[in-house]
Amino acid sequence: MNPTKDWRTFKAVFLRNLKLYTSYKIWIVSTVIWPIPLLALNVYQYMAFGTEANVSEALRQYGGIGMIVVGTIVYLLYNRLLWGTGVSIQSERWMGTVEVLFLTPTNKMIILLASGLSSLIEASWWIVSIFLSGWAIFGVEPQVSSLPAVIASIISTMAALVSVGVFFAGFFVLTRAADQLASGLQAPIRFFSGVAFPVSALPQMLQYISYMIPVTYGILALRKCVLQACDLTGIWIDLAPLWLMTMVFLILGKVALRIVERRAKKTGTLYLY
């Protein structure tokens, strides 16, 4: 453990990712415009079955269209962080730099964490974009009574999602199909975590799966404090599982990374691309 060295690594990876991301001007399109159709898709799934007033009435008990807005934000966060952290090793393979990176005397966990946190910069634009379009296009009005609760929810959700990304990154060292695995996880996570509907609407058996996914708790906590004016006392029951998952996934991720790095060096799969 060398804090100065780890900080240098973190800073270098973080800045590199920002430069790589913004090196083509088209990044503005993917950051600001891309999330809006996704939100609209989720909302119009309901609109297709009745007038806006009718649908809004039916949704009101769950927080109205705001429920979908919050669900979409957390899902996009998950998506971005899984790609930013979990697929970062695969991205190095695509760029042809995975070997030179593994040649350096660095803590690979720091590289993954820096990759995850740099992808949050992009994700934070998505949050702003979705909030603004939810407010301007769909008339969603947040009911916030406790700003600390909102901040705690966002940070806890992000921490849990980064740790999930670190966990997956370990396994992705072994395979060239990381992007396919990450893509394969998108639809199940979107379904089980209740992005566009309340998890309570699922059959009981499926709800057990939902409550093993951090995205579910992030959505629950944020819906409560953004749409139902809950404070910290009202959301701690959702935050506690997030903290627990953060610790568990980080520890598992660290162990997995060490094991699979050794295995990849033993079998010669590290440099496959």
Next chain:
Amino acid sequence: MPEHAIETDNLTKKFERKAKAEGGGFRQLYRRIRIKKEQIVAVDHISFQIRRGELFGLLGPNGAGKTTTIKLLCTLLIPDEGTAKVNGYDVVSEAEEVQKSLGVVTGGERGLYWRLTGRENLWFFSQLYDVPDRIAKGRIERLLKLVELEERADDQVEKYSRGMKQRLHVIRGLVNDPPILLLDEPTLGLDPASARVIRDFIKKELQGEQNKTILHTTHYMEEADQLCDRIAIIDNGKIIALDTPENLKKTVQRTDVIEMHVSNLRQEDSEKIGTLEGVKKSVVTFTESTVGEATIKIHAEKAEEVMPLATESLIKSGARILTLEQTKPTLEDVFISMTGRKLRD
């Protein structure tokens, strides 16, 4: 400080790969499902030592085990048998110390971030090697100047020529100022002028001025001959000869070398050359098989006796002799005398 910068003892690396499924129909399908694996020995019990400040060459054809050896030494692979030490550190149990002692330069287009500038690439890697910012910036300036890239340092790497990328590769391996450098085919695919710039930089600057210990792999025999203090010739994962270039060439000094360029040569006639009296080894390489153009290298006990026999045999078979000369033995002849193949076969 240990006497040897690099030492290996019976270093071995094996890989598993899927065996080819033969046959057709259900049998092939069944074999594909079973996924039978076969083992390949990429590096086979190799032992060598490299002295500090030495420029040591690993010469061999493609697939001989050069890159695997480099990957074992730089901790990208874990050996199956044997040991290796770099700067006195074990490559398995002291991997981080090994990484700090090394600069690794690979050939080709990979290993750089194309959307970053040359300067940004160097800064990024300097930070990963824990070089303080102030030192890193000064060092990067000096390195860019050494390879004459300072004027293009702030251009994105994707705009660089192949030769410029390779120069950047070389100085990327120097951002941590390591005592030992592993250069894996650093001139691969470069035009002659760019390759000469890299070779001069390695010999004059890295070895001459900076006194780095260098392990240099190549399949260009002229490069190994020109640069290296000692050379290990590697084939099929085994070191088959190790000495100075001069001593290696002395092993074939008693052999006369005849080189011929011919056209209209048929495969079956080319095989007759090796059976002529007085021929020790012969290698025929078809450069344009449709018109039978080929180069023939003959190792003979006495050139004056073999030359008439070879020309007669070729003319009888309808081949046209374009050039015929007796040459001095090169490192390639050392390789031919040991394996019966050319380095670039």
